[in-house]
Amino acid sequence: MARLNQHNMYIFLLVLTICNTAGLQVWQTLFDNFAVNIVHLEGQHIGIIQSVREIPGLLSLLVVYLLLIIKEHRLSALAVLVLGVGVSITGLLPSFYGMILTTLVMSFGFHYFETTNQSLTLQYFDKLTAPLIFGRLRSFTAATNVVTGLIILSLAPFLQYRHLYLLFGLLIIGAAFWAMTRDPVDRTLAPQRRSMVVRSRYWLYYCLTFMAGARRQIFVAFAVFLMVKKFSFTVSEIAVLFLLNNVINFFLSRLIGTCIVRFGERRVLSLEYFSLIFIFIAYTLTDSKLMIGVLYILDHIFFNFAIAIRTFFQKIADPQDIAPSMAVGFTINHIAAVFLPALGGLLWLIDYRLVFFAGAAMSCVSLLLVQCISTQLRRHEQR
CATH class of the missing domain: 1.20.1250.20 (MFS general substrate transporter like domains)
Known part of the structure; x- marks a missing residue:
């Protein structure tokens, strides 16, 4: 039973890791050209947006309080859903403040999934297996970056920015909804503390x-x-x-x-x-x-x-x-x-x-x- 739960959690995290990686890769690949050629932003605007992108990383400690009201694997799926929403609407809000909003949404989803991803991996896999699982997930991250880049390269001549953002965003949202229907939880594991731990x-x-x-x-x-x-x-x-x-x-x-x-x-x-x-x-x-x-x-x-x-x-x-x-x-x-x-x-x-x-x-x-x-x-x- 424990091995089945580990396998289910691995597949769960693998699918969401691929989605999370693809979302960030799409955002990063298209960002500069979209910002300059469509939104007509200047250097100071780019700097502000990049700083805004780091705010959710700083606020990752709030995950602890979210776990008071939602299970950790559900939060992982929800975070990827939020990422997908942020990516999909980026092309629909072609303005400086629109990009600030979509960047915040995308970044909250990305950083909160990364936090729960690391946590679930360490909880579900023992000290000899966890490094191997982290290595495999990193490997799939690299493969996802390659495939996503090639897809963007092949579709860019035919689709506008908003269509590319929308296409990838909707695919990510669809995968996130799939994850929300999964229940890979092993209820024999030690329950996590629901408070700040330092x-x-x-x-x-x-x-x-x-x-x-x-x-x-x-x-x-x-x-x-x-x-x-x-x-x-x-x-x-x-x-x-x-x-x-x-x-x-x-x-x-x-x-x-x-x-x-x-x-x-x-x-x-x-x-x-x-x-x-x-x-x-x-x-x-x-x-x-x-x-x-x-x-x-x-x-x-x-x-x-x-x-x-x-x-x-x-x-x-x-x-x-x-x-x-x-x-x-x-x-x-x-x-x-x-x-x-x-x-x-x-x-x-x-x-x-x-x-x-x-x-x-x-x-x-x-x-x-x-x-x-x-x-x-x-x-x-x-x-």
Whole structure:
């Protein structure tokens, strides 16, 4: 019975993960062209919308209170439904304030599903299986990005923006309604606490989560910008790089989960942060267009290693703390999104290399922090 529940939950999460990924990919792929060519927005408008997009990530802790009135798997399906609604109406509201509204709706759906997705995976799969499941889901995420990009590429010459948004949005809404009819719950699992959980013994998880969020902002906000600004990457070259990146990650993501099981979180995360120190420094030194593309792909590969932070938490957490702690962790992960892009922009004005030196420094801090994992695990075993 337990295996059947695990299988049902895996299929449930897999379908919703594909929908969630496709929704974000459609929004990101069409956003700039729609904003510039249809809505006629300027740079300051784009900046405001991108900042608005991060607000739901900061408010992910509210998931804890939503769980007081709705079951977690239902909230997952509802979040994807909200994402689908946000995507589908984006093309129908071609104005600055319309895009702010649709971005908020889409982003709330995306971030709240990601929070419950992580929580349900850690609840339903044991410490040896969870890394493999995370790896598989990451693999399907990469495959979804590839397929969604190819579909957009093939349909774009024939459909207007509003039709593309509406098509994908309605498909996502349909899948979300299917998920709402499913009941993959295992009622023998420990019930989750329905209140905010912040414990001093989880300090390492909180610190690693914050640093991972800061590293993500360096990558998201400045890596592609560097390729366009300094190395004059064209839209086509960026698209090819994205496609290649997702194909590579489709095959490697499963391997990452296997490595976590075999070698443990400390070694995997140590490899990530040790490598990132040199990758960030290499961003500042290279003048090769080919090398900067390779660095981008390596950067994204190591980004997937962050699943080890969640599986580490699974090993030290009380089973009842997983759902509220994932919500708190998702909020902590997004704190850096509030100030780091702006701070990085100021550093860029002085010297773009300072941004990536800061990324290298943060990687050093993270490398030191992950050495505490073994101590944390021993203390948990002694409790």
